[in-house]
Amino acid sequence: MQLIHTASAPSPGGHYSQAVRDGDRVFTSGQVGVDPGTGLTPADFREEVRQCLTNLREVLSASGAELTDVIRTMCLLTDIRDFGVFNEEYALFFGDHRPARSTFGIALAGGFRVEIEAIARIPHAAGEGAS
Template identity: 45%
Template sequence: MKQVINTNMAPVPGGHFSQGIKMNNRVYVAGQPPVDPETGKVPETVEEQTRIALTNIKNVLEAAGAKLEDVVKVNTYLTNVEDFKKYDKIYQEFFTDNLPVRTTIGCDLKGIPLEIDAIAEL
């Protein structure tokens, strides 16, 4: 059975979609922008942006009863691929062992510097 996941610990979606979906033993987290859910602001640096986007993912996962250690797949979309090393350094703080697979794509996000989504298996 499909369960919609919403939490005030992640930004409200900017479109017609859920923050996350839990179905059977899997959690799908929608692309999380680097928006601080408390202030609605996007920090200046890619390091801060990455930290906030990954924290948003962590919070959606926790609302679904999962944790970062359960993540099996991450997709990252970077407006500026030259920021990859900075992004990757912060990413390593969140995923330390049992690393999920990951795809990183450079693309135009229409004003959003980065977006990260994830799939977790419980």
């Protein structure tokens, strides 16, 4: 098991890792919309979703994966009425790739309005015996 960390995404605010790689799988912790450079969360919900997805992409990249390698996401919204805006931004980031997804409306710690976690498959490098 390999712990994943990148300065390109917010550092964990508790006793957990940004992600854990186990063989050819990576399991991300929930990523939120905090700008890792400023420590601030955008006031606009759409911008918060974009930052959240950017952070997810950076954590995946640090593990050797991309958004197109994602198998499943779990998405958390504090106001399910924001689903339309959330879904638009999610679709822009994932494009034609459509991982399995669950989306829930819940209360989130820290005043965040969106959180996304993912499971991805790390692609094998050429010549590593991909099956």
